[in-house]
Amino acid sequence: MAHMPTLHFLQFVSARWVYAEDRIIENGGVVIEHSSDGLPRILRVVDPRVSSVPATDLLVRAAMELAGHAGKTPQQFERLPDRCLGEVVLLPAMVNCHTHLEFSDCRQPLGFQRQGFSEWLRSVIERRAEVQRLPDAELLGKKSNVCWQGWREMVASGVGAVGEILSRPTIEYFRESVESNANPAEPPFFGTIFHEVLGLVPERARASWEWANVSSTRRPIRGVKFGLSPHAPYSTSTWLYRQCAEHGRRLSLPVATHIAESEEELQLLSERLGPLKDFLEQFGVWRPEEVECRNVRDVLELLVGVENLMLVHANYLTRDDWCWLRSKNPCATIVYCPQTHHYFGHPRHPWVEMARDGLQIALGTDSRASSRSLSLWDDLQLVHRLYPDQDPKKLWQMATVNGANALGLGHDLGSIRVGSMARFCVADLGRTESRFSWESLLSSSTTMSGLE
Ligand SMILES: [Zn+2]
Numbered sequence: 001m002a003h004m005p006t007l008h009f010l011q012f013v014s015a016r017w018v019y020a021e022d023r024i025i026e027n028g029g030v031v032i033e034h035s036s037d038g039l040p041r042i043l044r045v046v047d048p049r050v051s052s053v054p055a056t057d058l059l060v061r062a063a064m065e066l067a068g069h070a071g072k073t074p075q076q077f078e079r080l081p082d083r084c085l086g087e088v089v090l091l092p093a094m095v096n097c098h099t100h101l102e103f104s105d106c107r108q109p110l111g112f113q114r115q116g117f118s119e120w121l122r123s124v125i126e127r128r129a130e131v132q133r134l135p136d137a138e139l140l141g142k143k144s145n146v147c148w149q150g151w152r153e154m155v156a157s158g159v160g161a162v163g164e165i166l167s168r169p170t171i172e173y174f175r176e177s178v179e180s181n182a183n184p185a186e187p188p189f190f191g192t193i194f195h196e197v198l199g200l201v202p203e204r205a206r207a208s209w210e211w212a213n214v215s216s217t218r219r220p221i222r223g224v225k226f227g228l229s230p231h232a233p234y235s236t237s238t239w240l241y242r243q244c245a246e247h248g249r250r251l252s253l254p255v256a257t258h259i260a261e262s263e264e265e266l267q268l269l270s271e272r273l274g275p276l277k278d279f280l281e282q283f284g285v286w287r288p289e290e291v292e293c294r295n296v297r298d299v300l301e302l303l304v305g306v307e308n309l310m311l312v313h314a315n316y317l318t319r320d321d322w323c324w325l326r327s328k329n330p331c332a333t334i335v336y337c338p339q340t341h342h343y344f345g346h347p348r349h350p351w352v353e354m355a356r357d358g359l360q361i362a363l364g365t366d367s368r369a370s371s372r373s374l375s376l377w378d379d380l381q382l383v384h385r386l387y388p389d390q391d392p393k394k395l396w397q398m399a400t401v402n403g404a405n406a407l408g409l410g411h412d413l414g415s416i417r418v419g420s421m422a423r424f425c426v427a428d429l430g431r432t433e434s435r436f437s438w439e440s441l442l443s444s445s446t447t448m449s450g451l452e
Helices: 056-065 117-132 136-156 170-180 202-215 238-251 263-271 275-282 296-302 319-328 338-344 351-356 376-386 392-399 401-406
Strands: 008-014 017-020 023-026 029-035 038-046 077-079 089-092 094-099 159-166 191-197 224-230 255-259 309-313 333-336 360-363 424-428 447-450
Touching (some): 008 038, 008 056, 038 056, 094 136, 094 309, 094 376, 094 401, 117 136, 117 263, 117 275, 136 159, 159 170, 159 424, 170 191, 191 238, 202 238, 224 238, 238 255, 238 296, 255 296, 263 275, 296 319, 333 351, 360 376, 360 401, 392 401
Parallel strands (some): 008 077, 017 089, 159 191, 224 255
Antiparallel strands (some): 008 029, 017 023, 029 038
């Protein structure tokens, strides 16, 4: 049978405002190219003050000139009818840097607001145990479905990529469903999947590492980058942190870890005492000799040289530590999870001071086990309410370009420009505005959604 050439579709999408190439374009638009065998890309940004919408033959030529289009013929291109979105703002999709999709079916956060951290961990373990009672095949199928449910919720609220922490064996199942595109009706997954490793008991740590070491270097799949996530200083041995750091440095893999999340964690490291120690002892897994680090700086030192490093939460990081981190790793990112931070009732997050000292700040929802929604938009609006004096455009960058860079996806996402991926969100400002402002974008009357 003759090989059918792939068809490429070109479409002009316009809106009252388009935020592209770092400027707001009034009555602007973008030309998108998509096909069945590739991720949709942006072919042109159209600013009516400079140029009109190019004719089809010009667009076809531009598409053929874009990298990777050698050998394509003009007959393989088809122009779809223009699409006008109306009185809305077309923006690059947001990037949710930190989540655990396996908890996406929690109707509300676990435990209760402002409870102790180890108390909350107990609720997480109880919840996991409940799910774990299902037979194996059913369990993995259910977990994978729950992950997709969470992904759909994110996409609907304007997210285009995620930093997802997955543990074994859910990761194998989810990965397979992403790869096989089992349900074409689902929005295609895009993001970085971090292999979660943990264990203080040496045998458990070793088993965790052996799996992640092999799995994280498997053949990449379309739309997915792999990374490593040593869970947290209270659950992950120093040996395991060293393995992840070494592997991350050698293979340039992104590495994410929860750090300085609670005062209980700091107490465990420095005094080897407190509610977290009691919690670990209760489960028979407290091995103080496997935790060489006596403070957060010791953990950060283990991770020196990891280029794409994400420090999740960092609620209690000191200025000394973040300045030291900045001097050792200018590319490291702090991932602030506003709804989750708020749920635990931690003192004000120091991200403003961190950013002033030159650290990159990105945003994450964390999971539904500690956040009321998986909408990064909700988190962004919460930050705007809590920090009303902060430049709303800077907040927007935290939710987009900073997140894309943190996940190692800056080439594809974070801004609208020629060659980047066509993943957008659409903001309806909710009232008649004669001009766009970042303040009005972040106001509570704005509705944010993904672009279908
Ligand atoms: Zn987390």
